[in-house]
Amino acid sequence: MTQSIHIKNQTFVLHPCGGMFWEEKSMLLISDVHLGKVAHFRKFGAAVPRKAIHKNYVLLDSIVSHFNPFQICFLGDLFHSSLNKEWELFQNWVAKTPAEIVLVSGNHDIISPLKFEKLGISVFEELIIEDFLLTHHPEERQGFFNFCGHIHPAIRLRGFGRQNLRLSCFFKSKNQLIFPAFGKFTGTHTLQPKKGDEVYAIVEDEVVQV
Structure with a gap:
């Protein structure tokens, strides 16, 4: 279940995959996918299941088909590190995705912009x-x-009986919205809300304001 919010008279739909759709612009915004991270870790001997590579593409296909956006904007850290075997998978995904794609570069985006531009992606x-x-x-x-990413925000919820639950979230303050990491092979950083902040946690297949 999605959650709609309004900012500066514009409508934005938060999706439980971790992306957000800007209705007036038909733009899907996604941050911190970290494609290639699984292949990067496997290359250096980490025991990460190969099937984990495909999880991000399944989620990308799901959210793109849900909104059918005119444009997709990645807010940095699209690809985790240098070129590896997953680049071919990414090329195939771009080729079959009808939306225009743009990238706002992040600190992990060390691949030459020319490689992205050859795929029709502006950086x-x-x-x-x-x-x-x-x-x-x-x-x-x-x-x-x-609108930004990088932090991989999460919120910690405490219940009765000392239960602790940490959930990825969209973290909104007065003039900023920090996106959760879209990539499923990433860590999170717990943020502490202040008065006036709004937190939209991802709980299984729902976005819930907490």
């Missing part, structure tokens, strides 16, 4: 769309609302 340091600033690292800039 930017940041994007400004009307009153919205799209970056990888969280930024504060007067007059703009910032």
Whole structure:
């Protein structure tokens, strides 16, 4: 189940896969997929199941088919490290995805922009769309609302009987929304909400405000 929010008179739909759809622009925003991370770890001997490589592509196909966006914007750390065997899988995914794709580069995006441009993917340091600033690292800039990633935010919920549950989340403050990591082979960083913050946790197949 998705969750709709409104920012600066625009409508955004939060999806439990970890992406967000900007209705007025028909733009799907996704951050921190870290494609190639499984292949990178396997290359150096980590015992990671090969089938984990395909999980991100299944989720990408799911969210793209749900929204059918005109444009997909990745907010950095699309590919985890240098080129590896997963690049071919990524090429195939791009070839069969009808949406225009753009990348706001992150600290892990060390592959040459020319490789992305050959696939028809434009690469930017940041994007400004009307009153919205799209970056990888969280930024504060007067007059703009910032969409970003990098942090891999999570929220810790405590219940009766000392139960602890840590959930990936969309973390919204007054002028910023930090995206959860879309990639499933990534860690998280627990954030502590302050007064006025809004937290939208991903609970199985739902986005729930907590």
